[in-house]
Each structure stands twice: as structure tokens, then as C-alpha cells.
Amino acid sequence: xxxxxxxxxxxxxxxxxxxxxxxxxxxxxxxxxxxxxxxxxxxxxxxxxxxxxxxxxxxxxxxxxxxxxxxxxxxxxxxxxxxxxxxxxxxxxxxxxxxxxxxxxxxxxxxxxxxxxxxxxxxxxxxxxxxxxxxxxxxxxxxxxxxxxxxxxxxxxxxxxxxxxxxxxxxxxxxxxxxxxxxxxxxxxxxxxxxxxxxxxxxxxxxxxxxxxxxxxxxxxxxxxxxxxxxxxxxxxxxxxxxxxxxxxxxxxxxxxxxxxxxxxxxxxxxxxxxxxxxxxxxxxxxxxxxxxxxxxxxxxxxxxxxxxxxxxxxxx
Numbered sequence: 645x646x647x648x649x650x651x652x653x654x655x656x657x658x659x660x661x662x663x664x665x666x667x668x669x670x671x672x673x674x675x676x677x678x679x680x681x682x683x684x685x686x687x688x689x690x691x692x693x694x695x696x697x698x699x700x701x702x703x704x705x706x707x708x709x710x711x712x713x714x715x716x717x718x719x720x721x722x723x724x725x726x727x728x729x730x731x732x733x734x735x736x737x738x739x740x741x742x743x744x745x746x747x748x749x750x751x752x753x754x755x756x757x758x759x760x761x762x763x764x765x766x767x768x769x770x771x772x773x774x775x776x777x778x779x780x781x782x783x784x785x786x787x788x789x790x791x792x793x794x795x796x797x798x799x800x801x802x803x804x805x806x807x808x809x810x811x812x813x814x815x816x817x818x819x820x821x822x823x824x825x826x827x828x829x830x831x832x833x834x835x836x837x838x839x840x841x842x843x844x845x846x847x848x849x850x851x852x853x854x855x856x857x858x859x860x861x862x863x864x865x866x867x868x869x870x871x872x873x874x875x876x877x878x879x880x881x882x883x884x885x886x887x888x889x890x891x892x893x894x895x896x897x898x899x900x901x902x903x904x905x906x907x908x909x910x911x912x913x914x915x916x917x918x919x920x921x922x923x924x925x926x927x928x929x930x931x932x933x934x935x936x937x938x939x940x941x942x943x944x945x946x947x948x949x950x951x952x953x954x955x956x957x958x959x960x961x
Contacts, residue, residue, distance in 0.1 A: 647736060647754030648808040649849070653815040653822045659831045661817045662859040668866050668895035670878040671698070676707065676869075676887050685719045685783075686711055690869045690889050698865060698891045700922040701841045703729060703789035703934055707871065707887070710737070710784035717780055720771030723956050725948045726762035728797040729934040730790040730840065733758045734826065734847070736871070738783035739776055744768035745954030748803025755808025757826055759837055763792070763799040765944065765953035786871075786916065788845070793923050794936050796840050810836045820854025821900075828919070831859055843920035850875060850902035850913040857899040864919035866892030868900060872910035875902040886910075 650656060674693035681687045690705040720740065733740065739753040744760065745767040752758045760768065772783070792799075812825040812835050823830070827837030828844030837845065844864065850856055860866055867889060868877055874885035877892070879899055884890050892898050902913035928935045933944040947953055 648811055648824060650813060654819040656813050656815040658815050658817050659823060659858060661857045662897045665897035666895040667879045668892035668898045670882040671891045671893045673882055673884045674889050676889060688887050694889055694891055701791045701920040703791050705786060705788045708785045712782050713780040715778060715780040718772035718777045721769060723767050723769045724932055725765060725767050725953045726932045727765035727944045729762055729792050731760045732788040735785040739773050740770050741773055742770050746801040750805050757806040759804035761802040763801045766801045767954045767956060790841055790843060791923055791934055792840055794925055806836050816856040820851045821856035822849040841920060846917040848915045848917055850900055852902050852906050853904040855901040857897050860896055860898045860919055862896040864921060866898050867918040869916045871914035871916060873906045873913035875913040
């Protein structure tokens with residue numbers, strides 16, 4: 645890990661350390677509970693212990709794996725519905741095949757991202773390819789749910805296929821961190837993901853002992869999640885590690901530092917950074933539906949049961 649990288653970050657555009665800047669304090673560090681999703685693949689519920697007021701506009705995020713499957717073990721999800729939000733699936737290692745009832749689909753692997761706007765509703769499925777099921781192998785990824793405001797919840801579904809090679813690669817000011825900008829902007833640089841709800845999504849690799857301070861929109865929230873390795877958050881150097889989420893307070897910059905010594909599984913401290921413009925609307929969330937009221941949830945279920953969220957394409961798995 646990770647698949648999308650460069651041998652020498654010093655050749656990349658640099659993101660200067662903001663000066664002056666108001667450093668975001670660390671409000672809390674929480675450990676993600678572990679569970680299973682779909683047909684039984686292991687996940688960590690990254691934000692399960694974070695108060696929703698600090699998550700908005702995000703609903704949840706699952707870290708899928710990291711798991712090294714034996715032959716016959718890889719699993720996915722069955723066909724299921726979504727309405728009212730966007731799913732972002734980022735594959736770091738391994739392969740998933742996506743297909744949906746609105747015509748979206750493709751293979752996502754090794755640094756690719758699929759961005760599915762469920763909007764008014766669709767059915768979709770994510771499965772490992774037959775070759776991975778037969779051989780086994782490493783699988784590691786994320787799925788993030790991004791809320792849509794009430795005005796956009798019933799828009800037409802959309803699918804974005806973001807190849808790993810299209811991710812904007814940047815370096816910290818001293819080259820000690822590699823910044824993969826998947827969506828949003830940082831210091832005037834733009835990621836490839838097009839979002840209805842303004843957000844920034846970054847996969848950060850910080851060299852052992854290095855520190856990076858990034859400018860961060862003051863009207864966004866600020867979250868970090870450890871994918872691998874260990875380090876600290878904020879200028880106060882609050883420790884966190886793989887499987888832990890950090891909630892930042894207000895300010896216009898955030899800081900991540902990698903421990904000098906990393907574990908044998910990861911050369912660097914791997915961190916996902918997220919920020920978004922809060923929607924500040926009521927959230928009614930049940931299973932695969934994210935709406936604004938319980939009546940809208942009931943309508944979503946009725947529409948699904950009546951087949952109005954789409955049908956499984958002919959010949960699909």
C-alpha cells in the first residue's frame with residue numbers, strides 16, 4: 645500500500661505550510677468498532693463513535709479490510725438499494741466490480757475511486773472478480789457516504805469512474821508527505837471528483853518523523869482517519885493510529901505527524917483527511933436510505949418494494 649505513488653515526491657507541486665494560520669485543535673480521538681458487511685467482509689466503522697454534529701455532511705465511512713484473503717474467501721455485497729446520498733468507494737489494494745441499475749459500472753482497483761450519486765434511487769452491487777475469488781489476495785479500501793441536501797436528494801443518479809492515475813498528486817512543503825487529492829481543492833489545486841456537496845477528500849502518506857500542515861477551509865469540518873501506521877494530530881501532537889478517527893475543531897489549518905518508527909506492515913503513516921460544508925438539515929437514516937424525515941424513509945422503502953428504484957439488469961450476477 646498504496647498503489648498510486650511516486651518514487652520522488654520532490655518532483656510534485658508543493659503545498660506550502662500556511663502562515664499565518666489558526667491551527668485546528670483536536671477535539672477527540674476515537675477507535676473504530678469492527679464488524680462485517682455485505683456477504684461477510686470485515687470492516688471498521690470509522691466514524692461510529694463520532695457525534696453526528698461533527699460529521700455533517702458525512703454519514704459514515706467503512707474501512708474495508710485490510711485483509712489477505714485465502715482462495716475462495718473474497719466476498720462482496722448482494723444487490724441492494726440506495727437513495728438520498730452519494731457513495732464513494734476508494735480501493736487501495738485489490739479489485740471490486742461495480743454495477744448498478746442506472747447503467748453505471750466498472751472495475752475499480754489499486755487507487756481507483758467510484759463515485760455513485762444515488763439521488764432518487766437505484767440498485768447496485770459490488771463484488772470481487774472471479775479471478776480474485778479463485779486466487780485470494782490482498783484487499784483494502786474505503787466506502788464513504790456523503791449526504792445530499794434536501795433540494796438534491798431526488799436528482800437523477802450519476803456514476804463517476806475516477807482512475808487512480810487521474811488523482812491529483814502533490815507534496816508537502818518539505819516533500820515529507822505525499823498528498824493524493826481525490827476530491828475538492830487544497831491550496832488552489834483541484835481533485836478529479838465532482839461533488840454535489842462541497843467536500844475535500846485526501847489520502848495522505850507521511851514519511852516516518854515527517855510533519856505536514858495543510859490549509860483547510862474554515863467553513864468545513866475536519867476529520868482524519870488512520871489507515872495504517874501511527875502518528876499524531878494537531879500542533880498538540882495527539883496520538884492516533886490505524887483504526888482511529890480524529891475530530892478537529894475550528895481553524896484554517898490542520899497538522900498530521902508520523903511517528904519516527906512505523907510498524908512492519910506500513911512504511912509510512914497512511915491517513916485519510918476529510919472536510920465538508922455542513923448541510924445543517926434533519927437527517928433520517930435507515931439502512932440504505934438517507935433522507936430528511938421518517939415519512940421520506942417510508943416512501944423510499946415503499947418505492948423500493950414496488951420496484952421504482954430500478955431493476956437488476958438482465959444477465960447480471
